[in-house]
Amino acid sequence: MELKGKVALVTGSAKRLGKAIALALGKYGCNIAVHYRLSESEALETVKQLRSMRVKSAHFCADLTNEEQVKAMFESVAQTFGGLDILVNNAAIFARTPFDQLDVNTWQKFIDTNLTSVFLCSRYASDFLSEGQGGVIINISDTAAFKPWAGFLPYCVSKAGVIALTLGLAKALAPKVRVNCVALGTILPPEDYGEDWEREMSAKTLMQRLGTTEEVVQAVIFCITCDYLTGAVIPLDGGRHLR
Numbered sequence: 001m002e003l004k005g006k007v008a009l010v011t012g013s014a015k016r017l018g019k020a021i022a023l024a025l026g027k028y029g030c031n032i033a034v035h036y037r038l039s040e041s042e043a044l045e046t047v048k049q050l051r052s053m054r055v056k057s058a059h060f061c062a063d064l065t066n067e068e069q070v071k072a073m074f075e076s077v078a079q080t081f082g083g084l085d086i087l088v089n090n091a092a093i094f095a096r097t098p099f100d101q102l103d104v105n106t107w108q109k110f111i112d113t114n115l116t117s118v119f120l121c122s123r124y125a126s127d128f129l130s131e132g133q134g135g136v137i138i139n140i141s142d143t144a145a146f147k148p149w150a151g152f153l154p155y156c157v158s159k160a161g162v163i164a165l166t167l168g169l170a171k172a173l174a175p176k177v178r179v180n181c182v183a184l185g186t187i188l189p190p191e192d193y194g195e196d197w198e199r200e201m202s203a204k205t206l207m208q209r210l211g212t213t214e215e216v217v218q219a220v221i222f223c224i225t226c227d228y229l230t231g232a233v234i235p236l237d238g239g240r241h242l243r
């Protein structure tokens with residue numbers, strides 16, 4: 001797939017990894033729908049940066065756990081940009097959830113936010129992605145899906161669901177829409193995690209360091225542009241899944 005002139009929506013792209021993916025796609029000449037839920041000023045800043053690259057960009061607010069809001073967002077994106085070629089399902093939540101304190105509301109919040117949202121976005125994007133030459137979906141998961149962490153079970157299970165959903169969607173939407181997944185290790189620690197944690201996480205990888213946003217962008221771009229790739233899950237965690 002040639003990126004120049006394509007329309008991409010990146011969920012949760014007001015900041016952090018989503019923003020890095022949106023800016024990289026903008027650099028390759030894609031027009032970008034910046035999705036956000038609460039981070040409006042950061043979303044506007046991302047749009048401003050994208051427009052300075054001379055691509056079209058606009059921001060769209062939606063709670064991705066709300067079906068009506070998701071449906072309305074994709075209709076509005078297609079109306080604004082004249083279609084949709086690329087969907088990056090990046091938005092998610094992450095938090096420690098000790099098993100002995102876990103209740104069903106917390107469990108459901110992770111499943112709704114991290115997994116059902118990916119289903120809803122893919123469902124409502126698929127009609128637009130199937131038009132013309134077809135499109136591509138990239139889901140962002142976590143290699144903790146393969147070896148779940150006991151203290152983060154709802155998160156890990158939601159991300160395992162994203163991998164299963166990727167494989168199923170690749171079959172359901174072929175040949176018009178390709179669906180791939182990048183499963184990350186630690187790249188950008190949550191803002192309130194310290195340097196000790198970073199050292200500890202680095203030591204768990206074969207590469208002895210955290211990944212970078214540039215490396216995430218590289219993997220995402222590869223998944224989008226390699227036309228024979230569908231149903232692929234790329235572990236991008238410096239080899240941590242082998243330890």
Ligand SMILES: NC(=O)c1ccc[n+]([C@@H]2O[C@H](COP(=O)([O-])OP(=O)(O)OC[C@H]3O[C@@H](n4cnc5c(N)ncnc54)[C@H](OP(=O)(O)O)[C@@H]3O)[C@@H](O)[C@H]2O)c1
Nearest residue numbers: 012016017036037038039063064090091092184186187188
């Ligand atoms: N960071 C890492 O090292 C790492 C490691 C492994 C996997 N990952 C995965 O990579 C992706 C990006 O990670 P990140 O750390 O950059 O993400 P993040 O900062 O934790 O979250 C990204 C965005 O998700 C949005 N979001 C959360 N709940 C939402 C909802 N109900 N509706 C709509 N949007 C919602 C938020 O948007 P607003 O701020 O606008 O509300 C938030 O800015 C995630 O899928 C994450 O699981 C990240």
